Each structure stands twice: as structure tokens, then as C-alpha cells.
Amino acid sequence: MRREGSPWRGVGTVFLKELSDHLTGARMLVLEWLVVLTAIAAVYGSIQVIKDSSAEDPFLFLRLFTQSREPLPSFASLLSFLVPLVAVGLGFDLVNSEHSRRTLSRILSQPIYRDALLFGKFLAGLATIAISLVALWLLVIGLGLLMLGLAPSGEEIARALVMLVVTIFYAGVWLALAMLFSIIFRSAATAALLTLGLWLFLTILWPLLSPIVADAVGAREIASAEDLLGVLSVRQGFARLSPSALFGEVVSVVLDPSVRSTQQPMLAALGLALVERGSIPGAPLPFLQSMLIVWGQIVGLIAATILLFVAGYVVFQRQEVRA
């Protein structure tokens, strides 16, 4: 049976209200400061390293994002760790707080569909994160300009912009996951604990566990280079179940034009280098070629966001309004 009326009615109203809640809330303030301070520290560290190095690098500006200085990780790996935290922090009580405040049935008795509430909440969360990430990104670029005294090239800006957009979708995955849990679990504490648990598992434990699982599934003798690459890609396939792995691959390829394959770090760890026939090792790839390498990962992140959102949507539509 078709229902009448638009599911989009009220999305804008919900979006604006939720956005203003996020932006004025104490929680977002704390999360933002956490990210900004650590990120600035990381970038400051990388600037020191870049200043000290005398090597000629046509993509020096991009090193701002990837260069690390002990004990701090690089800006990019910091983002891969902190962005999920912010997204989970915003998302874990998006829907169940409406239940516990007893506002849900009152809001849904207004002439809007449930769709509008969910869309508005998700978009507002994503917009909040996007606003802070854009601000952070501009801050880093500005710091680079000031302290390195170096103007980025057009290609560097393009690559940095891709990273910004991918980071927003990476946040989307975690936000959608947190929202799904906030729909399933009526208690905000349960939802928060489970999402954080899953986040820790996927970002810290899974990179350690996935090679073991992969080898157990696809164990075979390594006789040739082909076999080795085969084993590596099985391992990679399993590692990619974690969105952090996808994000890491995208960042490593997009921000470093010399990287020609997402397996390069794994080979490097074995003391091997990938040499393609007819290529000059270490020569930078054109922007579009780098994009082609990680296009699948980018689409994967977007698809994961959509899938998790749809799962939450389906559960929410079938849920009873009353507690």
C-alpha cells in the first residue's frame, strides 16, 4: 500500500534543530577541542621534521598530513583514530534519547514521517562533523602556509581536498553505526558501550587478528611472487572489513603520490619493493592514477555509510513508538 505525502517533509526543520543542538552542546565542544589540540600538536611536530629535512620533495606540503614525529602520530593517522570517536560521541544517543525524553511520540504525531526525523538527525550529525573537519583542514593548511612559507601546488590542494571529503564519509560510517545502535538499544549507555567496543575492536584488534584469520582461511605454500601477492590480497581483503583499514589505504595513496599500490606498505614490511615493468621506482603518480587505485575503497566507505543507515532506517520504521 502506498502512503501519501512526502517523506522529506520536515527534514529541514529537524536538521536545523539538531544542528543547533550539536553546535551549542557541551559534548561537541569537548570533542572538538580534543581533536583540534591533538591535531595541531601533530601538525606542529610534522612541520618541525619537514623544516629539518633537506631532501627535495615536490609534494612537501602533503607531508604536513602524513609526517609523524615521535611520540605523536601523523595528522592523518590521528584523524583515523579520533574521527570515529567524535562520530560515535555524536551518534550514540540520537534516537534513544527521544525515547527516554518521551518526545518521540509527540514529535511523530506532527505531520511528518519517521523518515524525516532520521534523515534530519543523520544529516545534522554529518554536517556538524563536516563543519569541524573543514575548519580543522583550513587550520592545518594555514599553519603550513605560515610556518613552512611554502605555497601548495594545485595538485597538492586537490589531493588534500580528496582526503577531506573521504574523512567526512569515514565519519559517516561511524555515525551511521552509532545511530543504528541508538535505534536498536533503548539505553544510551548500552548503545555507547557497544559502539565504542566495536570501534576499538575494528581499529585496534582487527588489524592484529585479521592476518591470522586470513591465513587460516586461505593458507597455501608460498612458492612464487604470485603466491605471495595472493596471500597478501587475502589478508588485505579481511583487513578491509574495518573501515579504518579502508580509510588508511585511501590516505596513504592519495597523500603520497609515490605509492603505487595499497600493498606497498605490506611488502615494505617484508623488506620487498613492488617494481612494475617499465616504471621508474619512486616516481610520483598523476592525481587521477592515485584516485583510480583507491576508488574502490572510497566507494566502499560511501557504501558502508549507506548500508548502515538503511539498516537503521529499516529497524526504526518497524519499531513501536511506545516504550
Next chain:
Amino acid sequence: MSDIVIDAQGLTKRYNGTVAVDAVSFSVGRGEIFGLLGPNGAGKTTTILMLLGLTEISAGSARVLGHDPVRDPLAVKRRVGYLPDSVGFYDYLSARDNLRYTARLIGLAEAEREARIADALARVDLAEVAGKSVGTYSRGMKQRLGLAEILMKNVAIAILDEPTSGLDPQATLELLDMIRNLKREGVSVLLSSHLLERVQSVCDRVALFQEGRIALMGSVAELGRQVLGGGFAVEVEAQGQGLADKLAQVPGVTSVETTGPDRVRLLADRDVRPDAAAAVVAAGGRLLRLSVEEPSLEAIYTRYFHDQGARHAA
């Protein structure tokens, strides 16, 4: 458009095998206050949610203002105000901001919005505290704010779920007064409650729910006649000689009982107050007081279910 604003036919709700509402049929007329009464868990709230399109209907059909709440819930929700059981608001926002949010969701034009909000808040006596955050409000104030939301929406039907539960007697009286005001403005009211005697005074007709079914339906007086049988009890306080015998001869009186000095209690099949007064005066007595005991819902309810229980046991 007809004068029936809510029409439910065989409304049924099943939750994984258990039947919460079992083929309930009733209708509410324009400007009528209709009460859904019964213990908690009898299916009142589920019935309301089905009428609003907030939960699916397993079987049967409903029409609210001519619209089908399953197919066209937005049209229903545009004209119906709903005050849920123990309504909640965003605690960190002021009452006015809470209403602003709802007003935007309803789609009120910006020019109209502020005037409608101010008017609604004034009518529930919240104008002075409208700028305070709702977190500081008492239960009764939140309930009134919920009513203000309905007033602001300018609805044809107001559906109130347990509007008086948890309120002190004073707040209850105020709220019931506001419900009467709604009726005066031509708004039909559907209210649910498990507190029978509180809502008895405002309801034109009631439906008594039990285990998902409507056990009894009608006006309180009708139900009284139907269940208690005796109908009316009239208290007469009068001074004079042999009044009891004279009153016993009044047509319609079935029994006379002397309950105290100068006090007589009549049981009758209709309201015999005018005839009883005439009889006292004709006998040369001094009439001091004449009152009719309305049948109480509580008594009807207890008696009905007692009888039912007895029948089941037999």
C-alpha cells in the same frame, strides 16, 4: 462531511501472537468528548496509536476526519493533536522554543507562528514562564504545555492519553477545565484514562475497555441504567408528617428508605425530582434538600466486572 470525526471498525492489533486490541468498533461525533476507560494494558494507548497511524493496524479499518491513517497519516496528523501519556519536551529548550520547533514541523507560516504560540501559552497560563527551560517545569506544567501545543495546532480532534495521571487534584481540575474549553470551541476530544471518577465529569460518552475489547459503551447515565439496573437514587430532606408514604406513591418510585431524621432515599427508574418536590409540597411539608445521585462509573465498572466474573465462574 459527516458529523462522525473518528470511525473505528473492528480495529485489531496483534503483537507476535498476542492480541492487544481485539476488534474494537466505536465512533466519535463532532464536538463530543469520548472517554476510553479501563485498566492499564487494556489496549487504550494502542488504539490511539492506530488512529494516529503511529502503529500498524493488524485488521479492521479506521477513518479519522475521512482520512485513512494507514494510507494518509500526514493528513490525519495535520488536523489531530496528540498529548501522549506523560508527555516529554526538550528539557534544555524553553517552552516557547519547544513550541517553535513543533510549529515548524507542522508547517505554520512564519508570520502566524509567534502569535499562535503566544496565544496558546497564555491560554494554558504559561505565558509568564514561557522563557524558562522546560527542565524546570512541574508535571502539571508540562501537561499544560502539551495542551498548548494542541491549541497552537488549531486542531479538529484532540487525543489525550492519560492527561490527568500523576497530577495533583488542583492541577487535575484545571486540566479538565481546559478540556471542557476545547469542547466549547467545537473540538472533538478522545481521552483515555484509568482514573474513572476523574474523567466521568467531562465525558459525554465512554467506552470501557477490558483486555483489548470494549466491554461497555454509552453515556454514563445509560451505562448506569444498563448495569446497575435501579437507575436513579434521589435523596430527599424534608420536614413534615407521613412524607415517606406520600413519596412512595410518586409514579416511578420503586422503593423508599428512611435514612435519618427528615431524610428519605428514593430509588426510581427515572429522575423523579420534580414529582417528589410536588408531592412534598402537596403534603404540606417543608422541602430542605433534593438531590439525585449520578451513577458513578466506578460503581458501574466494579459491578459489571463482578457480574462478568460471577458468570465466568458459573
